Amino acid sequence: MANVTLTINGIKVIVSKGTTVLDAAARAGFFIPTFCHDPEIPRFGACRICVVEIAGMRNLPASCVTEATEGMVVNTESPAVAEARKTILEMLLANHPQDCLTCEKNGDCRLQDYSFRYGVKGPGFEGKRHEYPLDDSNPYIVRDMNKCILCGRCARTCAQVEGRAVIDFTYRGFDTKIAPPMDTTLAESDCVYCGRCLAVCPVGALTYKRMAGKGRAWEIEKKPVTCTFCDSGCLFDLNIKDGKVIGVTAGSPGQGRPLCLKGRLGLELLYCDDPADPQMKRDGEFVKVSWSDALGLDGVLDKIRKIEGK
Amino acid sequence: MKNLMDKCCDKCTHTAFFPCKDYIKCRKEGPICHQDEACKQKRADFLGDIHLAADSDKRQVLICAGTGCNSSGSGRLVKKLQEELAANGLADKIKIKITGCHGFCEQGPLMIIEPLKTFYTRVDENDVAEIVAKDLIGGELVERLLYKDPNTVETAKTYETVPFYARQKRLVLHNCGHINPEELSDYVASDGYFGLTRALFEKTPDQVVEEVKTSGLRGRGGAGFPTGMKWGFVKQAQGDKKYVVCNADEGDPGAFMDRSVLEGDPHAVLEGMAICGYAVGADEGYLYVRAEYPLAIQRLKIAIAQAEEYGVLGDNIMNSGFSFHLKIKAGAGAFVCGEETALLTSIEGNRGMPRVRPPFPANSGLWGKPTCLNNVETFANVPQILRNGGAWYASMGTEKSKGTKIFALTGKVNNTGLVEVAMGMTMRDIIFAIGGGIPGGKKFKAVQIGGPSGGCLPDELLDLSVDYDSLTSAGAMMGSGGLVVMDETTCMVDIARYFLTFTQSESCGKCTPCREGTTRMLEILTRICNGEGKMEDIDTLDRITRVVKNTALCGLGQTCPNPIISTLRYFKDEYIAHIQEKRCPAGACTALLTYTINAEKCKGCGKCLRSCPAEAITGEKKQPHVIDAAKCIKCGSCITGCKFNAIERG
Amino acid sequence: MTCQCGHAHNDDGAKQEALQKAMDKYKTVKGALIPILQEAQEIYGYLPKEVMQQISRGLSIPFSKTFGVVTFYAQFHLKPRGRNIIRICQGTACHVRGASKVFDGVSAKLGVGKNGTTQDLRYTLETVACLGACGLAPVMMVNDDTHGRLTPDKAAGTLEKYE
């Protein structure tokens, strides 16, 4: 494939045609913040935190969706870029609870990291904020849409699994919200609690209920494991604190990888030092069930028996 | 032969299934395939009935049935006139013709009597009997219904002498108001489908693209992109399937030119689209029409059905081998769907959230296929360009903006309505010569051009030439062509707030700067209008407008700060007055008004006291009254009622 | 279909039939979701959950997407609306000529705010960006009729005609 040569912050970079400015910058060793960009999901270009200055262009284009072209001159941290990023962060914070102290994502949150990077101390503007009720309706996922920055990664990753698309963008403008149909809770939706959405959320809008209060991001060491319950071979992380496995979380949701609740629970049973009881939906309500129920082991045992002709 | 489009005798073989390449020419100059004086006469008679010759002793009554006139009662007028003509035994002598909008809706319902072009305004049902008796039978004018110039008090007998029309150059609108939009034959009688015929039989697709390039036509939907160039891109794009899409989502508040064209001359748009389809190699097209335009949708449906019936649309058009099919999609109420990528996403059945460009629709548009998307007015210009040549078109307008543009002139101006002028006319001529100036002897303050993406221009720019580039450099925009005139009683901060209210509620919510930024800008403007602004707010506005303009994903976000930027540029003192002195210089921001009673003028009649809904006024009979500022809700009821002008607003 | 309005719904079957017909009509049409929703709303007056679910199933579109589309466009409604829809223009020209006073007047008369429906389901009050009848500002539309050159009183009077 043909190559193009461009200049980023004064450094010449050669990349193959079709590479985004974001990737080209990474190649040259320059970090550009991103929220909505995810190499595994079709491009979206919505959050605009990744804007850069390109000589000859009228506006500041989003680097994650702009293709590098021959002779392009890019500045990833010009004063205009810094002002834009800072302002965008202030706008996001102006519509975001300032409760980092107790947020599960504290220490592992892009909004925090970028605010630190650009010296944003808090919301730059006063005015109305969202006041959505917390969706605490199920035993696995907590959704706090007040913290959502509408990067859309959760909805887009959920839709990547055939027949899922449990959540999507709803309403419009300032009222835009990611929600299940009829804007209900996850418990009332067809969600299967696979946790894909959670794995991609860059802020504290989606968190694991079974991990709540068990540790802070920097105390937890993540160790990848591959699930062997079926052929998909999904990736999960063991969350280890003080040498103890305190929970299992979904790893990165690859294109063809479905991730599932059963797999995650199975790994919890396998690895966790003290796994909480599993819960399943029965007649619309979540109730505690036995491990063999949750993992569908009875069926498996039956099958094995059948095959062996017993 | 029931109408012009039918065959004259059995020798004519044209049908939609067995089309003839001479069809259109034949209807106007024919018959071509055979010599028959009787047939020729039949055609001439039909043509003569559609446009009465100037010396004809026949009479024809044109009644506007556009949305504006309809709502002021033109439907009832038609019925009444039919009854009245029948009663006088004139029912089959005098034809009533329903037309589309004349652009002078404020004076509606409008009636024109041809061939003299007598122009009656604000015609009421009760005037009909008099019109029939005095004019149609007696041959005298009904003076009182003629248009009277509010400045010179002169009356205009014919529609061409009305100052509002005299200075216009009605090119795109030339049929609007003069033909029946529901009759294909009316359109063909006015040279309709000649442009398509010429394109199909005298030009290659490349030559059509060249012709449009030569014309210098630029997109009328807002950005002014050269149309010929766009067609060239789509033509070059690789793909087995291509689409033509007409953007009829006209959403700019204050603009209604596209609606008028669709309602008044729908075939012009269809013809333009078909020519485009031929040029770029598309066999299918969509018209995306705003849901709020039911009449336009209905007229388009009729027009498409007739065009297909007579074989000027559909398969193998006039035996040229070119096929073109059109479908209508009704919008569902989202301004952002006027943005081209949002529009295409919406046709595909999704939320109308814009997509990142590139790829541009010319390469990857509807369902990923190369798509040529143009505005209604852009397409409506095309048939004439093909008919008369690109060079002819390029002879009008300025160096870089060719042809004419339709503006929707509204606000504080005497003649509101649609005006079409050659590009390059000054703002002053449009507002004063055509618009008749500011009513009530008030002073002109500014004109807002280009809708929510445009800007406000002050009186020192009144002599600015109206063309794409001059407007952009002055901080406004052609946009779709809304022109809102404002006088000294219009507050510029309030106007900025008004436009932000609009864009804030129409932001799609996809990208951060527009979704959050419009909300914050609106909040700041609202605070300033309420007298709660701080001087830092001006700097904050300056920064947010810059960031939103630079970083928003689509044109909506990128241009929505323009009303703020332009008012800050030309009317900063008004912002400062609101913030520092808590005063609205135009007296428009309710929260900053105070009402007081001038004790010297007050006669103590008590009228204000009774009209005040807040019981804020007290006073003994025949003694000067006073307003309790704490109770006053600033509704202004007292001031309208006072006969002695004793109540002062400040 | 469950309905809370308390009336017996003999016409449910007819509505279902009409909906089915609309869906059949669009079966092979690309981008059919929005036109079908428009027809469904014509039939039902609004878009009940069950209808949206049925359409989603029929078109093999996730319900979440259908709901996302419905809530994006101003034209679609999730709740029943009044028999008469009043839409008061808030366009530029109307704004400059006192549209908000007209709105306030009508709102006070009906006792409902923006997008509100009166108890008796007689009226729903809405605003609209621009009706394109600016020459007649201020303007409102009641159902498909446009009324122009309004004052608050004239607007309130006009409404009486709509049962």
Ligand SMILES: Cc1cc2nc3c(=O)[nH]c(=O)nc-3n(C[C@H](O)[C@H](O)[C@H](O)COP(=O)(O)O)c2cc1C
């Ligand atoms: C927010 C927004 C709204 C728009 N609305 C319209 C519209 O109502 N009609 C229109 O023709 N173009 C509209 N446009 C411009 C279109 O995106 C597009 O440029 C235009 O239709 C192209 O046609 P043209 O080249 O013939 O002008 C809008 C653009 C934006 C960003």
Ligand code: SF4
């Ligand atoms: S847990 Fe899985 S199914 Fe549920 S919303 Fe998230 S991604 Fe979709």
Ligand code: SF4
């Ligand atoms: S919940 Fe998280 S992933 Fe989903 S849109 Fe919001 S911020 Fe993005």
Ligand code: SF4
């Ligand atoms: S600029 Fe506004 S309308 Fe355009 S994509 Fe962003 S949020 Fe949507």
Ligand code: FES
């Ligand atoms: S990361 Fe590029 S726009 Fe969001």
Ligand code: FES
């Ligand atoms: S509708 Fe009649 S003049 Fe516009």
